[in-house]
Every structure is written in structure tokens, then in C-alpha cells.
Amino acid sequence: MDFEEYASARGQELVRLGFTVSGDYQRAEDLAQIALMQAFRSWRKVQRADDPHTYVRRILINSYLSMTRRRSFTEAPAAEIDTDHTVPDPATDIVNSDDLWRALATLSARERVVLVLRYYQDMDDRTIADLLGIKPSSVRATASRALAALRKTRQSHRVDERLP
Template structure:
């Protein structure tokens, strides 16, 4: 597969992933652009990988996690989405829930990425572990902590 074909086939999916982990459309576009730029630089190596998309997805996730570690990084859920700028997706109705955005914003970057990769990207623990460079048991522990935090958040809003 040539790079241009990959971008046509998977570019919007990368933007959606970036949006889902960051909660910000402009940041999502930046994440996708950075991931594609890095993939382009080593495209010969990327296209030879067993799963080139997995390789590029890992670049995007690592860039997001790196962004969250920088001092200048601030994150706030978007108040309202511009329908002209979003990509239609069946999961959008769930993801755009204001309560969900607030709850996800309360998680650490790694917890958020684990939940997005598990429930939005439908990846197994081994694949998530590979994307993050951690052990599958760490993925399960992180997901468990994140879900417990979401449950506590939900309970505190319903009391």
C-alpha cells in the first residue's frame, strides 16, 4: 500500500481517534497530522509492518500521551461540536454525551487512552499493551481503575 492510499483509507479514522482521546477537534487534527508525518518519514518500514495501521495508531497515541506530559498542555472538554467539522460516525452519539466528556476529562491521559482503545477501537488487552508499551496486566489494572473512577463520578452526579 502506498502512503497516499493509506491516508485516503485511514486518515479520517485517525482524526476520530485523536478526537476521542483528546476531546478537541483541532488537537485531533494535529495528532493525526503528526502521526501521518512521522509515518511518512519511515513509510518503507511502516508498510512492511504486519499491521501498518496499528503502527500509525501507536504513533498517534504516544504523541497524545507525550502532549499531556508537557507543562503547556491544558485539556478541557469541548462545550459544543461544530457539525460541519465532525466526521459522522455511529459512535458519535455516545461519545458526544456531555456527561461522558466530563467523566473522561477527569481521567488520567493513560486511563483515557486505555478506555478509548478498548471500547471505541475495540482492541484487546495485548494490542493495547503493545500500543502503550506496557504489559497486558497493566492495561487491565488501568482499565479497572478508570472504570471505578467513572462509576464514582456517575454515582456522585446521581446523588
Template sequence: MEFEEYVAARGQDLVRLGFTVSGDYQRAEDLAQIALMQAFRKWRKVRAADDPHHYVRRILVNEYLSMTRRRSFSEAPTADLDVRRTVPDHAADIANSDDLWRALATLSARERVVLVLRYYQDLDDQTIADVLGIKPSSVRATASRALASLRKARESNVPMRG
């Protein structure tokens, strides 16, 4: 597969992944662009991988986690998301409600990434562990903590539907 074919086939998937982890459409486009630039530089290696999309997805997730460690990135507000206004494609269908997005925005970047990869990208624990460079048991522990935080938020009168 040539790079141009990959971008045509998977570019929007990368933008959607960027949006679900960051909560910001412009940031999602930036993340996808950065991941594609890095993949282009190493395209022979990426193309030779068992799953090129997995390789590029890992680049995107690592870039997002790196960005969240930078002060200027993490100060950007994510709790006031208006998914319907910021996303021109089907990414808004991913969320069941604005309340869920607000609750997800309260999680750490790593917790949010684990939940997004597990429930929105439908990846198994081993694949998520490979993407994040951690053990599957760490994926399960992180997911458990994140879900507990979401349950606690729901019980604390954070109105979440569904």
C-alpha cells in the same frame, strides 16, 4: 499500499482516535497530522509492518501521551466539551452523552487512552499493551482504575445517562 492510499483509507480514523483521546477536534487533527508525518518519514518500515494502521495508531497515542506531559497542553480545558459543535463527522456518535465526556475528561491521559482503545476502538488487552508499550496486566489494571473512577463520579451525583 502507498502512503497516499493509506491516508485516504485511514486518515479520518486517526482524527477520530485523536478526538476520542484528547476531546478536542483541533488537537485531534494535529495529532493525526503529526502521526502521519512521522509515518511518512518511515513509510517503508510502516508499510512492511504486519499491520501498518496499528503502527501509525501507536505513533498517535504516544504523541498524545507526550503532549499531555507538557504543561501547556495539559492546561487546556477539556471538561467543557461540546461534542456536537466541535466534530463535523460521526465522532460525536462515539459518546453516549455529554456527561460521559465530562467524566472521561477527569481521567488521566493514560486511563482515557486505555478506555478509548478498549471500548471505542474495540482492541484487546494485548493490542492495547503493544500500542502503549506496557504489559497486558497493566492495561487491565489501568482500565479497572479508570472504570472505578467513572463509577465513583456517577455515584457522587455526576449526572450520567445510560
């Protein structure tokens, strides 16, 4: 498979992965573009990898983690939204989803990446460990700490129901 075919076939999947780890669509597009650009630079090396797609996903994850270390990356979530309504609001699901995104934003970049890879990408601990270059026990410990932090900072009952 040449680079153009790969980019066409997997580009949107990379954007989705970028969105789930960053929570920002524009940043997700940037992450996918960075990953594809770096993969293009060393396409022969990527093709020789056991799983080229895993190699490119690792580039994207490492780019995200690197990006979060920069001082300019830090953003504070907006103030809480008042959701105390006496009549059920049809937008409740949207608010609950927003609450979950806010709770995820309180996690460190590595914690968020581990949870996204585990629960959104449905990867096992060994695959996540290989992707991040850490031990499987570190993946489990990071996931445990992240879930504990999410439970501690939950803002509504609906957020709690979504947590494993």
C-alpha cells in the same frame, strides 16, 4: 500501498481516534497530522511492519500521551451545567454526553487511552498492551482504575448507565 493511498484511506479514521482520546476536534486533526507526518518520514519502516495501520495508530497514541505531559496541555473543564429541570428537556442526551466527556477529562491520559481503545476501538487487552508497550495486566489494572474513577466522579444517572 504507498503513503498517499494510506493517508486517503485511513486519514479520517485517525482523526476519529484522535478525537476519542483527546475530546477535542482540532487536537484530533493535529494528532492525525502528526502521526501521518511521522509515518511519512519513515514510510519504508512502516510498510515493513506486520500491521502498518497499528504502527501509525501507535504513533498517534504516543503523540497524544507525549502532548499531555506538557504543562501547556492541561485544561480545566468548564463549570457544571445546571440540568435540574422539571420538564424533560430534549437536550438531555446532549447534556449527558457532555457530562460523560467531562468525567473522561478527569482521567489521566493513559487511563483515557486505555478506555477508548477498549470500548471505542473494541481492542482486546493484548492488542492494547502491544500498542502501548505495556503488559496486558497493566491494561486491565489501568482500565479498572479508570472505570472506578469514572464511577466516583459521575455527575448524573445517564453517565452511570453508559459505564460498563
